[in-house]
Amino acid sequence: MEKVTLKIFRYDPGKDSQPYYQNYIMELEPGITLLNGLNKVRATQDASLAYRMSCGSAICGSCAMKVNGHALLACKTQLCDLAKNGLVQIDPIGNMEVIKDLVVDLxxxxxxxxxxxxxxxxxxxxxxxxxxxxxxxxxxxxxxxxxxxxxxxxxxxxxxxxxxxxxxxxxxxxxxxxxxxxxxxxxxxxxxxxxxxxxxxxxxxxxxxxxxxxxxxxxxxxxxxxxxxxxxxxxITNNNGARHVLGFRETVSKSGRLNENYLPARSVGFFNIPALLGLLPVGIRMFVKGKNPPLIHKSIEKVKEVKSIFSRLKKYRKIKPQHITKGxxxxxxxxxxxxxxx
Ligand code: SF4
Ligand code: SF4
Ligand code: FES
Missing domain, CATH: 1.10.1060.10 (Alpha-helical ferredoxin)
Structure with missing residues (x-):
């Protein structure tokens, strides 16, 4: 039977000075999930391997791990789909501290x-x-x-x-x-x-x-x-994100293209002096590198078509009831x- 190597992240902070990888070779049985594979490794090769699992049916959410660089559920994934080159690298899920091996602090x-x-x-x-x-x-x-x-x-x-x-x-x-x-x-x-x-x-x-x-x-x-x-x-437009959306719409609906001089100031607020000053270093760097947008903002040739799209959108928006009101x-x-x- 074909073999597969599971290259598994190991780390026990109480014992190891550094994380390391340990390889486990096992038979690639047809129909086996990654979780079945890990269970087999733990039962037959190394009982010290730590990972989370419970339902085995993609319901409890506990068996998430990174496999070949991306997070997935071990119980929902067929091992043969991962083992294309005979090697599967398994790491703990990211953006959290490791407690032991594949177990992280959630x-x-x-x-x-x-x-x-x-x-x-x-x-x-x-x-x-x-x-x-x-x-x-x-x-x-x-x-x-x-x-x-x-x-x-x-x-x-x-x-x-x-x-x-x-x-x-x-x-x-x-x-x-x-x-x-x-x-x-x-x-x-x-x-x-x-x-x-x-x-x-x-x-x-x-x-x-x-x-x-x-x-x-x-x-x-x-x-x-x-x-x-x-x-x-x-x-709810008193925030950078919403102002950015509005600024985007304002410039594209008028000229058919984004006015990159207008948008940053519109996003942070025209009277927000500290934020505007904060934009200055980027503006200067862009100027020095010759990447600043032209000072005079020109419309695109077919701007009429863009305007007609926006006016249709406006009509569409008007028929939408505003169901959320403060209080x-x-x-x-x-x-x-x-x-x-x-
Ligand atoms: S990936 Fe995120 S959103 Fe999707 S089920 Fe898991 S926790 Fe929920
Ligand atoms: S940046 Fe946004 S889209 Fe990308 S993963 Fe995070 S929440 Fe999802
Ligand atoms: S073990 Fe429950 S989701 Fe995988």
Whole structure:
């Protein structure tokens, strides 16, 4: 039978001065999952190997690990799909400290989730026995996000978290979405306001890694886009991200192209002197390298066509009800995300 080598990250902080890799050679049995393979290694070769597992059925979210550089669920992945060259490298999931071997300290992940009140806040607690019903259509708005199994694969591979561990992260933003779009939750506006703060929804760079790694239908990046849409519909625009969106729209709708001199100042705010001064060094560096955009901003040749697209969009936006208003019991329009992005 064909053989496969599992090259596994090993580290016991109480014993080892440095992490190292250990190779385990085993038979590549047909139909075996990576988790089955690890169980076999532990049962027959090395009982000291540490990793998390529970359900074996892609439900509990505990067996996430990095395989050949990307996070996945060991119990959901066939070993033969990974072992193309006879070698599979296995590391702990990223952006968290290692406790032992493939076991990481998940506390930063839980701490981030706690920031967004990951539970329903109903409009009244007067009648706790009250059944809070939803229509099927209302439930479909949150259906995808309710499949999240909190495996932290997205957290592990998020590029922003790699450089800034204050960022809320994809799973947390998806969890916020789950309650923002829940017809029974009374705090949609407050949730949206919180999430537009620094390290929130505007800090995502849209790399798509979280959606690619997510083993469920949650697909966090698409949910982040929907939160941004809700933020703009609620007119929560006193923040850099929303001003950036508005500035983008203003310049492209007028000239057909981005005015890169206007956009940075529009994003931070024209009267935000410290932030404007903060932009100066970049501007000077661009000037010295000859990369500054032209001072006179010109329209593109077919600007009329761009304008007509924007006027059609405006008409489309006008027929959208603004369901989120400050202080109200907030409800998002069921139809506003009828075309779900994945
Ligand atoms: S799309 Fe955003 S949240 Fe997702 S991995 Fe990339 S930066 Fe992180
Ligand atoms: S969003 Fe997907 S990848 Fe992230 S924790 Fe939930 S199930 Fe895991
Ligand atoms: S063991 Fe539960 S998700 Fe893999």
């Amino acid at each position: 506390e930063p992940f839980w701490a981030s989730l706690r920031k967004v009140r990951p539970y329903l806040v109903p409009d009244t607690l007067d009648n706790p026995e009250l059944e809070r019903k939803q229509t099927q259509k209302q439930f479909l708005l949150i259906d995808d996000v309710t499949t999240c199994i909190l495996c932290a694969s997205c957290y592990s591979d998020c590029n922003v978290l790699e450089v800034d561990n204050e960022f809320f992260g994809p799973a947390t933003l998806a969890k916020a979405h789950r309650f923002i779009y829940d017809s029974r939750d009374a705090k949609a506006y407050d949730r949206l306001e919180q999430i537009t703060e620094l390290y929130g929804v505007w800090d995502c760079t849209h790399c798509g890694e979280c959606s690619t790694r997510c083993p469920t239908e949650t697909k966090p990046m698409a949910r982040i886009e929907e939160i941004r849409q809700a933020v703009m519909e609620a007119e 109200d019991i907030n409800r998002l329009d069921e139809d506003s995300i009828s075309e779900r992005k994945v």
